[in-house]
Amino acid sequence: MYGWAGKILRVDLSNGSITTEETKKYLDYTGGLGFGYKIIFDEAPKAGPFDPENRLVFAVGPLTGTLAPSTSRPEVISISPHSFATQSKHSLASRSNFGGYWGAELKFAGYDAIIVQGKSPKPVYININNDKVSIEDASGVWGLDGIAAQEAIKEKHKDNDIQIAAIGPAGERMVRIAPIIHRLGNVARQGGFGAVMGSKNLKAIAVRGTKGVDVADKKGLIEYVQSVREFQPAPLGATPLSNGPLSWTGKHLDPKDINHQAQRFDQTESNAPWLKKYHLKNQSCYSCPQGCYTYMKVPKMGTGAVSCTQWFYAWMGNKDEGTFQASQLVNKLGLDSFEMFPMIQFIWHLQDEKVDGKSVLRHMYDQKLVSKKNLEALEAAHYPREGGNLGSAGLEGMLSLMAYREDFLGDALGEGFRRAMDIISDEFEKRKMPEVAKAVMKFIKMEGIMGGVVGGNGGWGMSAHYDPRTFGYYWAVNFAMENCDPMRHSMTNLIEWTGLSFKQAMPVAVKHWGKDVAENGLNDIHRSRDTPLTWNGEKSAKANAYLSQFIHYRGCIKDSMTGCDWVYPVMVSGREDRGYAGDTSVEYKLLGYVTGENMTQEKLNEQAARTWTLHRLLTVLEWNDGKPVNMREEHDQIPDHFFAPVDTRLLPSFPPSDPPHPPLVREHFEATKTEYYKLMGWDVKTGLPTRSLLKKLRMDDVLASFEAQAFQLPS
Numbered sequence: 001m002y003g004w005a006g007k008i009l010r011v012d013l014s015n016g017s018i019t020t021e022e023t024k025k026y027l028d029y030t031g032g033l034g035f036g037y038k039i040i041f042d043e044a045p046k047a048g049p050f051d052p053e054n055r056l057v058f059a060v061g062p063l064t065g066t067l068a069p070s071t072s073r074p075e076v077i078s079i080s081p082h083s084f085a086t087q088s089k090h091s092l093a094s095r096s097n098f099g100g101y102w103g104a105e106l107k108f109a110g111y112d113a114i115i116v117q118g119k120s121p122k123p124v125y126i127n128i129n130n131d132k133v134s135i136e137d138a139s140g141v142w143g144l145d146g147i148a149a150q151e152a153i154k155e156k157h158k159d160n161d162i163q164i165a166a167i168g169p170a171g172e173r174m175v176r177i178a179p180i181i182h183r184l185g186n187v188a189r190q191g192g193f194g195a196v197m198g199s200k201n202l203k204a205i206a207v208r209g210t211k212g213v214d215v216a217d218k219k220g221l222i223e224y225v226q227s228v229r230e231f232q233p234a235p236l237g238a239t240p241l242s243n244g245p246l247s248w249t250g251k252h253l254d255p256k257d258i259n260h261q262a263q264r265f266d267q268t269e270s271n272a273p274w275l276k277k278y279h280l281k282n283q284s285c286y287s288c289p290q291g292c293y294t295y296m297k298v299p300k301m302g303t304g305a306v307s308c309t310q311w312f313y314a315w316m317g318n319k320d321e322g323t324f325q326a327s328q329l330v331n332k333l334g335l336d337s338f339e340m341f342p343m344i345q346f347i348w349h350l351q352d353e354k355v356d357g358k359s360v361l362r363h364m365y366d367q368k369l370v371s372k373k374n375l376e377a378l379e380a381a382h383y384p385r386e387g388g389n390l391g392s393a394g395l396e397g398m399l400s401l402m403a404y405r406e407d408f409l410g411d412a413l414g415e416g417f418r419r420a421m422d423i424i425s426d427e428f429e430k431r432k433m434p435e436v437a438k439a440v441m442k443f444i445k446m447e448g449i450m451g452g453v454v455g456g457n458g459g460w461g462m463s464a465h466y467d468p469r470t471f472g473y474y475w476a477v478n479f480a481m482e483n484c485d486p487m488r489h490s491m492t493n494l495i496e497w498t499g500l501s502f503k504q505a506m507p508v509a510v511k512h513w514g515k516d517v518a519e520n521g522l523n524d525i526h527r528s529r530d531t532p533l534t535w536n537g538e539k540s541a542k543a544n545a546y547l548s549q550f551i552h553y554r555g556c557i558k559d560s561m562t563g564c565d566w567v568y569p570v571m572v573s574g575r576e577d578r579g580y581a582g583d584t585s586v587e588y589k590l591l592g593y594v595t596g597e598n599m600t601q602e603k604l605n606e607q608a609a610r611t612w613t614l615h616r617l618l619t620v621l622e623w624n625d626g627k628p629v630n631m632r633e634e635h636d637q638i639p640d641h642f643f644a645p646v647d648t649r650l651l652p653s654f655p656p657s658d659p660p661h662p663p664l665v666r667e668h669f670e671a672t673k674t675e676y677y678k679l680m681g682w683d684v685k686t687g688l689p690t691r692s693l694l695k696k697l698r699m700d701d702v703l704a705s706f707e708a709q710a711f712q713l714p715s
């Protein structure tokens with residue numbers, strides 16, 4: 001089987017059994033994400049996130065470990081402790097992934113996936129060295145931060161080339177926003193899968209492999225990859241025209257010069273120019289020419305890698321070394337840097353909201369819900385409302401409070417910002433302080449930084465990762481159908497990051513989706529934020545639904561072949577002679593060269609439809625315990641505040657001049673949903689996949705299994 005190691009490793013931490021099984025049985029689901037959903041669906045769809053029977057799946061795809069660019073991001077799939085859906089009877093399955101070298105190393109060790117189940121009676125780590133797999137005592141590394149733990153394991157095995165995925169103190173304490181960290185800054189972030197590892201007493205998974213990956217057409221792959229590198233855009237989907245607050249440097253380098261592509265990007269300059277003097281070099285994940293990680297060495301703080309939202313403290317207003325310190329602290333403590341946006345703003349909200357002339361935080365102190373030491377740290381870490389910069393005072397105390405679940409407040413924050421709001425508000429209700437309880441809950445509607453694009457309540461208990469009010473109804477439906485932050489950078493590459501003008505971007509959109517979809521779905525690219533979204537009736541509903549389906553299918557393909565979200569599908573190019581158009585056929589062509597199969601986009605779309613439908617059925621099982629449910633009405637929703645005018649903006653927004661977004665119109669959202677269900681082959685009234693769809697997708701086994709444990713699907 002070209003492209004595959006052929007084996008899946010299963011480790012049961014309850015009884016110490018280590019077995020392997022064949023990859024073959026999952027191949028209808030492409031790899032990575034598809035494998036993970038199938039395993040959860042087959043084995044433990046209704047487990048609680050911290051139940052020993054919950055499966056934690058790490059899976060790669062057929063391209064991982066080959067030359068195919070940017071395809072070594074292993075997918076992590078499990079029942080998520082982070083996803084928040086109070087109407088659901090069970091916790092929901094969700095996903096994340098991480099870059100670096102771990103995924104390729106897993107393939108080199110001879111495995112396409114690892115299924116971890118059970119719970120160890122004491123802290124352990126899994127050590128994989130080709131065919132030798134063992135469960136090792138982790139008493140010497142339990143308690144260490146996520147980076148120190150990796151160093152200690154390498155030291156113990158006297159092998160610096162071991163690739164390790166580990167958790168920090170937050171994961172050990174089952175903090176629901178605890179990610180899994182690999183190397184210095186490659187992190188499987190949202191979903192709380194670090195907490196799932198903690199619940200299993202699993203500190204790390206160490207991998208060392210020395211085998212290769214067989215490729216069907218090596219020469220063809222090399223030539224094709226070279227041709228892709230000639231039009232692949234700069235990191236994060238940017239073209240040489242990029243500008244604005246996150247502009248990219250080195251943009252005048254010849255995009256055809258593949259030897260310099262890794263040097264084309266400098267996030268320090270874009271996000272925190274005051275740290276530029278500490279920049280060491282850029283760093284890539286395995287097989288990626290983009291190099292979007294920045295390695296830095298800061299005096300008295302050491303070295304670390306920073307990328308994307310790990311710059312969060314700069315985005316929130318810091319302009320000193322605190323930016324680097326914040327990034328390193330979250331990585332070491334094992335906290336999700338993206339969730340720091342709403343979390344820190346929530347902590348500021350507790351200080352800004354006053355009842356009887358006293359802040360909510362001070363009320364918490366009076367009620368002994370937070371200690372003096374932590375009160376002082378939080379107050380020191382407050383954003384100066386009246387000008388000035390956000391310094392680093394109190395930063396360590398604030399982050400440690402949640403990672404170690406210190407005091408009542410830290411314990412609540414360790415549940416994620418959305419659960420924390422309920423917990424703190426309920427506590428004040430219990431103490432007969434309803435006004436304070438109400439003040440806490442005001443945060444629910446808050447718009448985050450960057451004009452609401454980042455950091456508010458996006459739904460599913462997670463930080464908003466781009467606001468549907470900015471992009472349109474396809475993005476709103478994208479939010480509604482997922483169980484987590486639905487970010488797909490492939491879309492934002494075209495719309496947000498490229499620097500293309502409307503006149504330049506529209507022909508690219510027309511090339512990818514045709515005139516009707518481009519003009520009725522993306523007619524709002526670059527509108528000013530205070531302009532309502534355009535709505536052309538049925539045409540808009542159809543175009544937005546089409547884009548939502550594109551996002552979901554291409555997301556399933558990308559996460560199953562385990563490609564990077566910043567790269568696939570390749571929507572844009574830096575090449576003016578191509579009209580800045582990328583090429584959305586790269587995925588299936590790469591898969592063809594590697595696996596030797598006669599791959600087409602239609603075939604891949606069918607696999608994506610299978611994976612997405614499986615995810616849907618899994619969610620249906622979880623949502624109502626296998627009983628009939630109207631998913632359209634219950635699950636496929638976004639928070640009410642997206643349909644109401646903005647009334648709470650905590651931070652001076654970034655950039656400060658951004659006006660608030662006008663609200664979405666509910667009828668337009670519902671009309672887009674209707675068209676989306678039709679396109680997907682799901683029942684329009686209930687949002688349930690139909691029996692005929694499952695048969696068409698050759699998912700008879702899934703249909704039989706679903707109906708045996710749940711109810712009959714609509715015909």
Ligand code: SF4
Binds near residue numbers: 100235283289566
């Ligand atoms: S673009 Fe960045 S995150 Fe993605 S694979 Fe390349 S180096 Fe890793």
